[in-house]
Amino acid sequence: MSGTSFDGIDAAVAEFDLVGTELSCRPLGLLSRGLSDELRSRIAAVLPPQRTDIAEVCRLDTELGRLFGEVAAEAINTYGDVDLVVSPGQTVFHWVSDGHALGTLQLGAAAWIAEATGTPVLSDLRTRDIARGGQGAPLAPMLDSLLLLEDDVRRGVLNLGGIANLTVRDDDHRVIGYDLGPASALIDLAVSRATGGVERMDTDGVRADRGVVDHELLCRLLDEPYYRTDPPKSTGKELFDADYLSAKVGDHDLGLDDLVGTLTELTAALVGDACSRWQLEELVVSGGGVRNPTMMRRIAALAGTTVVRTSEDFGIPAQAKECYLMALLGFLSWYGLPGTIASATGASSLLGSFTPGARPLQLPAPPPQPPTRLIMRG
CATH class of the missing domain: 3.30.420.40 (ATPase, nucleotide binding domain)
Structure with a gap:
């Protein structure tokens, strides 16, 4: 993989x-x-x-x-x-x-x-x-539905890679899975570009932890039509690329730590909105983003009453x-x-x-x- x-x-x-x-x-x-x-x-x-x-x-x-x-x-x-x-x-x-x-x-x-x-x-x-x-994406709902989703607990399953994807059950107990938006994709771009490739990611969430969220930029980032479309849907770095980031930042003058902090807050806000939308009691998180304590802390803060856990609790190392x-x-x-579920990707x-x-x-x-x-x- x-x-x-x-x-x-x-x-x-x-x-x-x-x-x-x-x-x-x-x-x-x-x-x-x-x-x-x-x-x-x-x-x-x-x-x-x-x-x-x-x-x-x-x-x-x-x-x-x-x-x-x-x-x-x-x-x-x-x-x-x-x-x-x-x-x-x-x-x-x-x-x-x-x-x-x-x-x-x-x-x-x-x-x-x-x-x-x-x-x-x-x-x-x-x-x-x-x-x-x-x-064709995300493919995670098959495993999530067999292992982690239960009828008596409103649980969501989140994977934090370059792109974040989510699996839930709706009110009719159908499995719904879709790409939520960027997790590390824009953060990695920002860090790599600003450091000339010397750094390629926000290791341990240190930059985001030092940074101050720019709420004007955050609102601009959240004003993305993709977020308002209903699943099934998928996305990737074809949308969330360097040109996209440049267009969103525009002439906004902010340091790298503040930019990374704002991009981290974007992911946390998307996850928090999803927890509210699906009325989740629990959220099980996996993927490389689990190793970013700042992102995990902000997700927990914006998840409201949703209890945030990791896949380790269910016998699967997050990575x-x-x-x-x-x-x-x-x-x-x-x-x-079949390896896909029609209510998730749109086909079985x-x-x-x-x-x-x-x-x-x-x-x-x-x-x-x-x-x-x-x-x-x-």
């Missing part, structure tokens, strides 16, 4: 067992590898509003595929053989127009992973959902949740089961494309019933 912040690669290994409609997941281990500054810069250079060429896209697709293969092979050598590797790839463009997702592009050619591991690979997880009329999500989606695709879809490993691909028959509950086991 390499997320929208592209600060590193995480690989999680899990064992699944389906008995009736109860699916258990036993985490076997997690390892992480950082991305070099040079590679991170090259990924950033192909993202909008930057212009690139197809040769560089080809090079990145290959180099990321080889790197993903190395990390997958290391995970297998460390934790044992697996039946399937799932690689969602590095998102470089998510094409949304007038609220409709029209296409998506993730880099990291799966053939390199299959060659490095000899194991089948599931990749390109989002395209099929878009082809069926869905948003590893997206990895285990992808493992779950791989299990479902392996058994011919069997996800991904399989690349065979060292042997011909043989998929098992689908189970009589799909899982209705996920349990994490120690």
